[in-house]
Amino acid sequence: MKIYLNILHVLLILVGMSSCKKEKEALAPSDIDITYHVPQGNNPFDQTIVNYYENYGSYLLYKFNERDAYWTPTGWRKPVVGSAGSWSVGAEVIAAEQSAIPAQLDLLDKSFFSLYPQSFLKQFLPVKILLCSKVDSIYTAYIFNPTYTATKGIKKVPAYYSYDNIAVNYGDATINQMSNAEKLAFLARVNQVFFQSINERALIKPSTEFINSADYSTSNASQAVAYGKGIIPSYTSSITPVSDWNAYVMAMVTLSEADLNRSVANTNTSAVGILNPTKDTNGLIKKRYNMVRNYFINTYQVDLQAIGNKSRGL
Template identity: 50%
Template sequence: MKNKILFTIIMMTVVVLCSCTKKEAALTPSEENQGYVVPQGTNDYDATIVNFYNKFGTYLLYEFTDKDTYWTPTGWKNATPSTTTAGFWNTGYEMVKANPLYIKKQLALLDSTWFRYYTDKFLNEYLPTKIMLCTKIDSVYATLISFSPVTYVKSTKAVGAWYNYDNICVSNAGPAIDTMKAADKKAYTARINLIFAQSIVGRKLAKATTDFAAVANYSVTYTTYAAAYGQGILYPYSSSPTADLDWGYYIMAMVSMSETNLNASTANTDATFRGILNATKDVNGKIRTRYNKVRNYYITNYNVDLQAIGNAAN
């Protein structure tokens, strides 16, 4: 009798555990079902968009809602006016959706300034879920114009591309694409690949190798850029750097700056990537050591030279 009771209790426990497991799994959102459908129309460029999705699992969207691009689990990221301070705008961004007449040209621009620099293996692993095709994208912020009384105005700056949570917004699906000069395309290349790198870091896909992590000492609290640079740390010293975050910053440096700029003599108080390979910043040679580790990792494992992107963009 005791054995029967014990067997019943065990079986009931197993059923409960299995039920809980299935319930938790059901609550996990699937990357396979994002609620989008391509093609979104019957234009000649829709075939390109469908082929891109079939190849990489990423949606190139020109029809989407504000929630699709601005929403994140921690709040909406679109710029909004303050409800308490006149003229003040909360920092964020604004986008204007693509003009359908220019999407074909925009897709060609994206291929020449972004996708062609990476192998299929790299893109399959690192592209975000959604790429929003836009006419323009502006960074929005408040500018103080008077202290008496305190007065702000909304300010905007065209940025070309923006990363937010699971998507990247890209610009130039509009008349401006017809007047882009070579210098404009270089600047766009630098911007869009920097944003791509930021998205890789933001989605926690930048993973440092053991030998890269071992070069720097993260147990110390650094108080200056010079001290952090001496350890090979590029991530802002005041924001709790880690090996993974640093790895991502090395990616950003390569895709956004040429080797000439990276080797330029620059003060060790400077917070940009300029001069990180010069002895003025890299006093112990640790930045160059780590730089080579990151660059060689992607060449070896993905056949992608990240520095070739920065060289082409500058």
Template identity: 60%
Template sequence: MKRHITGLFVLSALLTIMACKKSVEVLTPSGSDETYKVPQGNNDYDNTIVDYYNKYGTYMLYKFTEKDVYWTPTGWKKPTLPNGTWTTGAEVEASDSAYINAQLNLIKNKWFGFYTDKFLKKFLPAKIMLCKKVDSVFTNYVFTPTFTAVKGTKKVAAFYNYDNIQVNYGDATVNSMTAAEQRLFIYKVNLIFMQSIYARGLNAPTAEFANSADYNTAMTTYAQAYGKGIIIGYSNITAQSDWNAFITAMVTYSAPQLNASVAITDQTAAGILNTTKDPSGQIKRRYNMVRNYFINEYGVDLQLVGNATRGL
């Protein structure tokens, strides 16, 4: 009798577990977010936006709320004036519908065009906000009649918060961009793209790169760091921050700028491949590790981005 009862108990428990498992599979989590849907309209550019979503899983939105732009897990990122100075951030406005086609062409030619589908699918954020205004906000000071902190703004090509990148030029100015403005767009939007990748922790350095420099021995000068092939600096450095610095150098400096002779006291990436800053050749060796990784893994030459910022 005891065995019979035990068998019935086990069978009952198994049936209960199976029923629970089945019910879990069909339930929709109460916290799911179904806010974002494309297309947002029935314009011709909506087809392009849907195609991008199908390829990369990224929502390109021309209708959005402040929450879509500014909410992050660590706080609200819209610039404010809490203690007499403005917090870092950007103010945005959604694109004018008449210029979205041209804006999408700008994004295709000056941003997406540098990367393969594999790269974009891996690294694009969840949302791209199509904007006619992206103004970086900062604190400015007026000295007359009294010393006062006021809001300063500067038009920028792009900005990012958490899971989204806000892209400018969704207005008439997209059709009158000068060559210099287009190069500046390439510089800014691709730099912001890389910074958003770093912030989301998506791109760890390879073991080869991490093991190719000594990050543990204390240093006191840039010359010492350069001698080890390190370009991020000499204080509180990591392989990750150094890896990010090499990527940033490639997408913001042209090959001639990186190879120019620049004083070793200069703390920018300019001249890092020249013997003035790289007498041991360690920087160039590690630069090639990073560049070749992206070429081999994703079919992307990041240096072509930096070259384009200078019209090469």
């Protein structure tokens, strides 16, 4: 009897293992290829793309599918319309026209790659850069006809970040008609979303010096109180050392020194004027600004403010 029970026990284990194996095989998305390869063709510009991959470890793709553009571990990010007519936030993208890719790569090099050391890009670039002929930011807009009705809002943007990719625009004939203002807007946006990707992936932490230089333990009754403590995000938000650090980074990347030194009321929550005594009443913002700027210069040889100045044509 004991021998019989042991044999039965072994058989049950084997059946269970077989069921688990079949279940895992059924769940595996074997029909989806999530690997990327370059070159994607035999055009002269494909070698440039291969060189970027070899230097930075990021794939520049001009052939991609919806999964490449919209999939994330927490859900699909392709904008969709709801039952009430409202749209989910996101971007719609279309792959670049191959005839425009040489000019697009040149624009990307001048506006982005050339601004950083190779080591920084290799460490912090997302997996993919999608070369696009269209990058449209989608949002909910409202029209009055005859009552307010939700509708699809569309805004062309130079670049957009989503999970593991940055989609860049102007991969079509419009690249040959770009004004200087549009080129500056492209530079500003692509660098902004690059640091957005770094911040959202939590790849660069605030320094200990920065964390210890402000009081995060007490609440702020007003924006002026927050500025007086050297804290620059909106005082109504949930402020942490990380969100404060990220706000300093984005202020430098997106604004010039002239913008930051402009006199603006201390009730204003934008980063404009944070280095002016009107907002920086105790000189703490300037002190902490230098901490962040010097950290990036000393650690990564990247001057964030030089990028912000360049985005303003300086």
